[in-house]
Amino acid sequence: MKAMQTSPFEGQKPGTSGLRKKVRIFQQAHYLENFVQSVFDTLEGLEGKTLVVGGDGRYYNREAIQIILRMAAANGFGRVLVGCDGLLSTPAASAVIRKYKAFGGLILSASHNPGGPDGDFGIKYNISNGGPAPEKLTDAIYQHSQNINRYLIAEGEDAPLETLGSYHIGDMLVEIIDPVADYAELMASLFDFAAIRSLLTSGYRICFDAMHAINGPYAKKILEEVLGAPQGSVINGEPLADFGGGHPDPNLTYAKDLVEIMYAENAPAFGAASDGDGDRNMILGTNFFVNPSDSLAVLAANAHWVPGYENGLAGVARSMPTSQAVDRVAEQLRIECFETPTGWKFFGNLLDAGRITLCGEESFGTGSDHVREKDGLWAVLFWLNILAVRGETVQEVMHDHWSRFGRNFYTRHDHEGIDSNGAQQLMSHLQQQLPELPGKTFGEYTVSYSDDFSYTDPIDGSISTGQGLRIGFDNGTRIIYRLSGTGTEGATLRIYIEKFEADTNKHDQDPQQALVDLIDIANTLCKLEEYTGRDKPTVIT
Ligand code: G1P
Numbered sequence: 001m002k003a004m005q006t007s008p009f010e011g012q013k014p015g016t017s018g019l020r021k022k023v024r025i026f027q028q029a030h031y032l033e034n035f036v037q038s039v040f041d042t043l044e045g046l047e048g049k050t051l052v053v054g055g056d057g058r059y060y061n062r063e064a065i066q067i068i069l070r071m072a073a074a075n076g077f078g079r080v081l082v083g084c085d086g087l088l089s090t091p092a093a094s095a096v097i098r099k100y101k102a103f104g105g106l107i108l109s110a111s112h113n114p115g116g117p118d119g120d121f122g123i124k125y126n127i128s129n130g131g132p133a134p135e136k137l138t139d140a141i142y143q144h145s146q147n148i149n150r151y152l153i154a155e156g157e158d159a160p161l162e163t164l165g166s167y168h169i170g171d172m173l174v175e176i177i178d179p180v181a182d183y184a185e186l187m188a189s190l191f192d193f194a195a196i197r198s199l200l201t202s203g204y205r206i207c208f209d210a211m212h213a214i215n216g217p218y219a220k221k222i223l224e225e226v227l228g229a230p231q232g233s234v235i236n237g238e239p240l241a242d243f244g245g246g247h248p249d250p251n252l253t254y255a256k257d258l259v260e261i262m263y264a265e266n267a268p269a270f271g272a273a274s275d276g277d278g279d280r281n282m283i284l285g286t287n288f289f290v291n292p293s294d295s296l297a298v299l300a301a302n303a304h305w306v307p308g309y310e311n312g313l314a315g316v317a318r319s320m321p322t323s324q325a326v327d328r329v330a331e332q333l334r335i336e337c338f339e340t341p342t343g344w345k346f347f348g349n350l351l352d353a354g355r356i357t358l359c360g361e362e363s364f365g366t367g368s369d370h371v372r373e374k375d376g377l378w379a380v381l382f383w384l385n386i387l388a389v390r391g392e393t394v395q396e397v398m399h400d401h402w403s404r405f406g407r408n409f410y411t412r413h414d415h416e417g418i419d420s421n422g423a424q425q426l427m428s429h430l431q432q433q434l435p436e437l438p439g440k441t442f443g444e445y446t447v448s449y450s451d452d453f454s455y456t457d458p459i460d461g462s463i464s465t466g467q468g469l470r471i472g473f474d475n476g477t478r479i480i481y482r483l484s485g486t487g488t489e490g491a492t493l494r495i496y497i498e499k500f501e502a503d504t505n506k507h508d509q510d511p512q513q514a515l516v517d518l519i520d521i522a523n524t525l526c527k528l529e530e531y532t533g534r535d536k537p538t539v540i541t
């Protein structure tokens, strides 16, 4: 074992989901080591305990895992469980941490950000409940990283990551595990696999786009091998270190291959995609897009059809910018509904306390208390379970939902890679206006409240401020502005717009049409063009 001298790097501050930087930054000597040591030094009582390690297979995954294994040994962990080839999807890592009662896990991923030598890399620590470390811990890790002067690392050969089995680094046991098996077993325990199997072997066609990312092996195993979907139902199923040069984000812009297939003539009945590390999902029907906020509401309203949830839901939660569609379902089910800041870590306490069963975000994230991360393939299986039982198309399920609960028209406009100063100025310009907005009228809308969202965790009382600027109008109509905490280039401004429509005759409109006046108000209020030089978003959801 060696103690290596080092000095702090600026900016090792975990964002919405772990530390994300350009690969080249991570490749600097001692950069990764400093962060990992800061994590280990911040943890109490790791001696002899089990750590889970795996990543989404992106460029630098293997090298990073070799470093982490040697550092884990030198820091006194007793055992590391690592996915074969260094792979573990984020939800599978969460499942493995929980199943084996590990002390925690290090997940290597920059989620939906592009990979490759010029792309992004990332690392995050998950605690023993399988979920992302809470802010208190990530803040402490950051503080430590700013004062670090040494890290501990064992010497030795690289680990044979490609072979299942176990070996030792010093006193520490390394077990190389099948990355899919534990996760597949968990899915089989939640869903009616028999019903889904008979649907998928009846000529019902699906297309799952793994976007050359981690969920390829998971989807092939579960959808094709176990559930009998014809070979080829999973496309782009080989994980590649650079995701084939693509942007592994399952939305209508980046999941091009899937969108082409699902909007073509003779399209399959069901389409889905997941992201770089497998925790996001996009659901499509034939020529039909399911908004992620609606998807959460549909899962909640139909949970009684699904074996793992048939006993009812404790409650539900959504992130603040997520549409209020699920609130309407919660009201009818007479269960609690929580509004949390953006980022999965805020669901952890509610899930652990048994206050919620399902939760989700508008950013293509849906999940439940089965793990402590959002889970892309889980959402796909949930939908397939509902479709198999109800025997209806995706469109029929969605229309029926809107006719029962009304429709929350919703869109998110992303302005990616804008100048950071301009973005800051735009936000302060808005912030300054907030106190004067209530009572003001824009077109047919009158502002009923405006604030900078802050959240008090109902379980541990911790307070998170500065979580997005909200401008609320009557009847749940809202405009929200946030700067992304996951981007690595310049700044990304997200504008979220929502409006409720009870009238079934109006439910077929395109959301961009239904929201056109609010979109205009949103862009004018923040002086979009003046501060960003943009008049159109880079991505519309
Ligand atoms: C984005 C999403 C957020 C999600 C996070 C991690 O964060 O908006 O909902 O939890 O990615 O997947 P943002 O870039 O907006 O900070």
Ligand code: ZN
Residues within 6 Å of the ligand: 090, 110, 111, 112, 275, 276, 277, 278, 279, 280
């Ligand atoms: Zn992700």
